[in-house]
Amino acid sequence: DTAVSQTPKYLVTQMGNDKSIKCEQNLGHDTMYWYKQDSKKFLKIMFSYNNKELIINETVPNRFSPKSPDKAHLNLHINSLELGDSAVYFCASSQDGGAWWEQYFGPGTRLTVT
Amino acid sequence: KNEVEQSPQNLTAQEGEFITINCSYSVGISALHWLQQHPGGGIVSLFMLSSGKKKHGRLIATINIQEKHSSLHITASHPRDSAVYICAVSGGGADGLTFGKGTHLIIQP
Numbered sequence: 001d002t003a004v005s006q007t008p009k010y011l012v013t014q015m016g017n018d019k020s021i022k023c024e025q026n027l028g029h030d031t032m033y034w035y036k037q038d039s040k041k042f043l044k045i046m047f048s049y050n051n052k053e054l055i056i057n058e059t060v061p062n063r064f065s066p067k068s069p070d071k072a073h074l075n076l077h078i079n080s081l082e083l084g085d086s087a088v089y090f091c092a093s094s095q096d097g098g099a100w101w102e103q104y105f106g107p108g109t110r111l112t113v114t
Numbered sequence: 115k116n117e118v119e120q121s122p123q124n125l126t127a128q129e130g131e132f133i134t135i136n137c138s139y140s141v142g143i144s145a146l147h148w149l150q151q152h153p154g155g156g157i158v159s160l161f162m163l164s165s166g167k168k169k170h171g172r173l174i175a176t177i178n179i180q181e182k183h184s185s186l187h188i189t190a191s192h193p194r195d196s197a198v199y200i201c202a203v204s205g206g207g208a209d210g211l212t213f214g215k216g217t218h219l220i221i222q223p
Binding site for chain 2: 033035040041042044045047048057088090100101103105107108
C-alpha cells in the first residue's frame with residue numbers, strides 16, 4: 001500500500017504549456033512538501049504546506065503554485081513551462097511541520113520540457 | 115541559510131569494507147536526516163537524529179551538535195548498499211529540508 005504516491009511518473013511536454021503533478025499521501029500526515037531535483041541530482045525545497053500555512057522558497061518562480069484540495073493531497077501546478085523546469089519533482093509528507101518528524105517521499109515525477 | 119557539505123562526493127569500495135560518509139552544516143539545526151536514493155530514483159529516510167547516535171542493522175549515524183557534524187557509517191558493506199546517500203537538515207517549523215549534494219557510493223563485489 002503506497003504511502004506517498006505521485007502521478008504521472010513521467011511527463012514530457014513542450015515549452016509554454018501548463019501542467020500539473022498530483023501527490024497523495026495515505027499516512028494521515030499534516031504537512032506535505034514539494035522538492036525539485038535538478039540534473040546534478042541536487043534536491044531543493046520548493047514548498048511546504050500544512051493546511052494552515054504555505055511556505056514558499058523565495059527562489060521558486062511564481063509560475064509554480066501548489067494546490068491542496070484536502071489534507072491528503074498537494075498538487076503542483078506549473079504555468080508556461082520552460083526548458084529549465086526539466087527535473088525530477090518529489091512530493092513528501094511528514095506527521096507535522098516541525099523538525100522532529102521523518103519525511104516520507106513519493107517516487108518522483110520526471111518532467112522533461114522540450 | 116544553512117549550508118550543508120558532504121564528503122566524499124564519490125566513494126568506491128570493496129564488499130565488506132567499513133564505510134564513512136561525513137556531513138557538516140553551517141547553522142544550528144533542530145534535526146539532521148540521512149536519506150538514501152537508489153539508482154531507481156526513490157528516496158528513503160534512513161535516520162533522523164538531533165543528538166548522539168542511532169543504529170539500524172549495519173547502518174550507524176552519529177551527530178555532534180557542538181561541531182555541527184554528522185557521520186553515516188556502514189559496516190560490512192554489500193553491493194546492495196550502492197546508492198546515493200544524502201544528508202539533510204531541518205531548522206524547525208515547516209520549512210522543509212536543506213540538502214547536501216549527496217555521496218555516490220559504489221560497493222564492488
